[in-house]
Amino acid sequence: MNRNIKLVIAYDGTDFCGWQIQNNGRTVQGEIEAALAKIHSREVRLTGSGRTDSGVHADGQTANFYTDKDLPAEKFVYAINSLIPADVRIMTAEEVDEKFHSRFDAKMRIYRYYIKAGGICQPQHRNYCWRIRGVPDISRLNRIAAPLIGTHDFTTFTAAGDPSDSKVRRLDSAAFTAEGQFIVFKIAGNAFLWKMVRSIVGTIIEIESAGGGAAEMKEILESRDRERAGATAPPQGLFLHKVHYDEQAAI
Amino acid sequence: MNRNIKLVIAYDGTDFCGWQIQNNGRTVQGEIEAALAKIHSREVRLTGSGRTDSGVHADGQTANFYTDKDLPAEKFVYAINSLIPADVRIMTAEEVDEKFHSRFDAKMRIYRYYIKAGGICQPQHRNYCWRIRGVPDISRLNRIAAPLIGTHDFTTFTAAGDPSDSKVRRLDSAAFTAEGQFIVFKIAGNAFLWKMVRSIVGTIIEIESAGGGAAEMKEILESRDRERAGATAPPQGLFLHKVHYDEQAAI
Numbered sequence: 001m002n003r004n005i006k007l008v009i010a011y012d013g014t015d016f017c018g019w020q021i022q023n024n025g026r027t028v029q030g031e032i033e034a035a036l037a038k039i040h041s042r043e044v045r046l047t048g049s050g051r052t053d054s055g056v057h058a059d060g061q062t063a064n065f066y067t068d069k070d071l072p073a074e075k076f077v078y079a080i081n082s083l084i085p086a087d088v089r090i091m092t093a094e095e096v097d098e099k100f101h102s103r104f105d106a107k108m109r110i111y112r113y114y115i116k117a118g119g120i121c122q123p124q125h126r127n128y129c130w131r132i133r134g135v136p137d138i139s140r141l142n143r144i145a146a147p148l149i150g151t152h153d154f155t156t157f158t159a160a161g162d163p164s165d166s167k168v169r170r171l172d173s174a175a176f177t178a179e180g181q182f183i184v185f186k187i188a189g190n191a192f193l194w195k196m197v198r199s200i201v202g203t204i205i206e207i208e209s210a211g212g213g214a215a216e217m218k219e220i221l222e223s224r225d226r227e228r229a230g231a232t233a234p235p236q237g238l239f240l241h242k243v244h245y246d247e248q249a250a251i
Numbered sequence: 252m253n254r255n256i257k258l259v260i261a262y263d264g265t266d267f268c269g270w271q272i273q274n275n276g277r278t279v280q281g282e283i284e285a286a287l288a289k290i291h292s293r294e295v296r297l298t299g300s301g302r303t304d305s306g307v308h309a310d311g312q313t314a315n316f317y318t319d320k321d322l323p324a325e326k327f328v329y330a331i332n333s334l335i336p337a338d339v340r341i342m343t344a345e346e347v348d349e350k351f352h353s354r355f356d357a358k359m360r361i362y363r364y365y366i367k368a369g370g371i372c373q374p375q376h377r378n379y380c381w382r383i384r385g386v387p388d389i390s391r392l393n394r395i396a397a398p399l400i401g402t403h404d405f406t407t408f409t410a411a412g413d414p415s416d417s418k419v420r421r422l423d424s425a426a427f428t429a430e431g432q433f434i435v436f437k438i439a440g441n442a443f444l445w446k447m448v449r450s451i452v453g454t455i456i457e458i459e460s461a462g463g464g465a466a467e468m469k470e471i472l473e474s475r476d477r478e479r480a481g482a483t484a485p486p487q488g489l490f491l492h493k494v495h496y497d498e499q500a501a502i
Contacts, residue, residue, distance in 0.1 A: 012374035059373060077371070086377045120328070122310060123263035124379055126337045 002066040005073050006096040007032075007046075007080075009061040011088040013235065014127045019052045019061065028052075028061070028088050035083035036065060039076075049102045049109065049243040053195070055235030057128065060091075060110075060242035064102045100245075106190075108172065108244040111197045113185040114237045115205070122181075129182060130201075130237035136208045138183060141176040144204050145185075147218040148174050155224040157200050158193035159232070167193060167224075174200070186241075198233040206230035253317040256324050257347040258283075258297075258331075260312040262339040264486065265378045270303045270312065279303075279312070279339050286334035287316060290327075300353045300360065300494040304446070306486030308379065311342075311361075311493035315353045351496075357441075359423065359495040362448045364436040365488045366456075373432075380433060381452075381488035387459045389427050389434060395455050396425040396436075398469040406475040408451050409444035410483070418444060418475075425451070437492075449484040457481030 009028070017025030021033060029046055036044035048063040071079065076093040084090075114129040121131045148171050155167040171189040178184075185201055207216050207230070220228045260279070268276030272284060280297055287295035299314040322330065327344040335341075365380040372382045399422050406418040422440040429435075436452055458467050458481070471479045 010371075010373050010375075012377070057375065059375075081371070086372075087374045089371050089374050091371055120261075120332070120340050120342055121337075122261050123338045123340050124261075124308065126263070128375055 002068050002098075003073070004064055004096050004098045004100050005067055005076055006062065006064045006094050006100060006102070007076070007090050008092045009063060009088065010059045010091050011057060011061065012127070013052060013055050013057040015087060016054065018054045018056065019048055019050075019058075028058075029063075031084045031088055032063070032080060032090075035080045038083055039079055040067065040069060047102050049106050050191070050240075052238075052240055053235050056238045056240070057236075058240040061240050062102050062106070062243040062245075064096065064100055102243070105245050106243050107246050108188055108190060109192060109240070110186065110188040110242040110244070111192070112239045112241045113187070113197060113201050113233065114239070115183040115185065115201075116181065117183055119181075127236050128239075130234050132205060134209055136183070136205060138176050138178060140208050140213070141183075141185075141204055143214050144207050144212070144217045145174040145176065145200075147214050147221060148200065152221060153224055154193055154196055154221070156221055156226060156229050157196045157203065158226065159195040159199070160226070162194035164193060169193065169196070195232055198235065198238060199229050201233040201237070203230035205233070253319050253349075254324070255315055255347050255349045255351050256318055256327055257313065257315045257345050257351060257353070258327070258341050259343045260314060260339065261310045261342050262308060262312065263378070264303060264306050264308040266338060267305065269305045269307070270299055270301075270309075276305075279309075280314075282335045282339055283314070283331060283341075286331045289334055290330055291318065291320060298353050300357045301442070301491075303489075303491050304486050307489045307491070308487075309491040312491050313353050313357070313494040313496075315347065315351055353494070356496050357494050358497050359439055359441060360443060360491070361437065361439040361493040361495070362443070363490045363492045364438070364448060364452050364484065365490070366434040366436065366452075367432065368434055370432070376432075378487050379490075381485050383456060385460055387434070387456065389429060391459050391464070392427040392434075392436075392455055394465050395458050395463070395468045396427065396451075398465050398472060399425050399451060403472060404475055405444055405447055405472070407472055407477060407480050408447045408454065409477065410446040410450070411477070413445035415444060420444065420447070446483055448489060449486065450480050452484040452488070454481035456484070 011028050019028045021027050021029040046063050046065045073093050073095040077090045080090045116129040116131045118135040151170045153167050174187045176185050262279050270279045272278050272281040284297050297314050297316045324344050324346040328341045331341045367380040367382045369386040402421045404418050425438045427436050
């Protein structure tokens, strides 16, 4: 019987056309599926917790696949890593319940968005943060973000082309903190619409910069009008940090 | 009269053939001199504190040039940065004494070498550390490094082709510390021979891994025999961190 293997995956999205396999362009799913095909001598489908866009990074993307190989689950870490380029790494591999599904069973997704505010960005960080000129007040950023928390229709913060029927999502936290030379936005929720995190970040930064507050954010959210959102923040600041499954679902 | 401008420069060495300008290959000095030539509408020579090899990074390389432009010194930061690619950044610019020389006046150079010991290297760090399999004991690394401190003939730790007549250098500190997921080697001295830091790092790691100690390092140092050194550690772990000039020299 085929065993179900769950992978936690980190990648530098700079040179990828995103997670999802496509005919043209290098993708994370494509690289890993090519390695799985070599290991199994046949096509193996990898199911991710969700897509990430071109240029977006991950330190905790999750995916699963079925194998008939008689290999201890943790050995897949080395087997796959030896066949893929260094800008994507399998961090862990474990056997999970045969019904486990990376996408449908995800209970919470956590993203981080890195902002370098003011000053000059060290070259080694240039692909991993959004450089903005002004230096926002972190307390004000948090006050502006607060109305987003809870269950809302997030139509305002998605992009044309999002395939979801319902734009209602549950946001569990949305907080800015200072970490070394970066401002880090940590956002967690059950699921996210296409470009939702980057649209939220861009909107909060714009509201703060223009002197607005929580009332303006609340009004923009409730308008369900994409025209009211700020410019979408660039992909290189965004990391898919972790996908949580409850114990029931993961075993 | 021409003013003397001192720059502090950071770069990601990954896609550079080192600091020093050459006929073939992209170099940091070459990129900045090209920008200076555009600003001045003539060739301008940039003098660095020293070379760095292909793949080696800097967060505090120092260089100086002479200008007849009527521009406040700090404006050169933006003027140059707007003309060079994002993998090199001018961090600061200041006017210094007309006699200031980045190389000859340097009193101390500080390098950092980043090691990822055991585990899997996050893709975003892959170009900025040396991955080793074993996990060395940091106290032992420091004991092995200790005999290097002081003024010694460092012939053991240079590469064929080093142009220096004397191989005597003064090492002020050489210490390993744990920083997050990395082991960081901080080494400071008046000047370094070609590949000296990387040769020292490679040798210390080899001695530790083989169960040796300070006595072995002392013997290897005193042998002045390059064959006794360990394999040179790879360039991507190395950062030129800071160049110190005493106040007398800098003003």
